[in-house]
Amino acid sequence: MSSINKETLLKRLFSDPKNYPYGFSRSGDFSISESRALSDYGCLIAALVDGQVTPQDDEDKQLLASALGQAEPQSAAERAWLRYQKRINRPKTGSIYGTAKVSVSQNDDEVLIDADDELDMEMDD
Secondary structure: OOOOOHHHHHHOOOOOOOOOOOOOOOOOOOOHHHHHHHHHHHHHHHHHHHOOOOOOOHHHHHHHHHHOOOOOOOOHHHHHHHHHHHHHOOOOOOOOOOOOOEEEOOOOOOEEEOHHHHHHHHHHO
16 A cells, blocks of 8 residues: 555546536536646645645645645645635535425315415415
């Protein structure tokens, strides 16, 4: 098993197939330079944040400090990482149709709404 160091992490391209299955550059969330910086430095920043690699020089310390929110981002990679974190950790939006459970009875095609959900719908109006 090979040891993880900065050079091997910088050679790897960072990707997130769960949140960005078509890549960062095709998502529309990042500019071209941000997607390149995220792909190039993402593995290193993720390893620094997870504690798999210890910071060796001032650049690594700055990357870690900005990723943890302790310092302002100065490089394109740091800004891209913070934008990436904002995008993947944003709250999920609700449905435009509400939360009511609607069921249609087969006998006379009338719509039945749960009583608790009806109260929620009245409060929203």
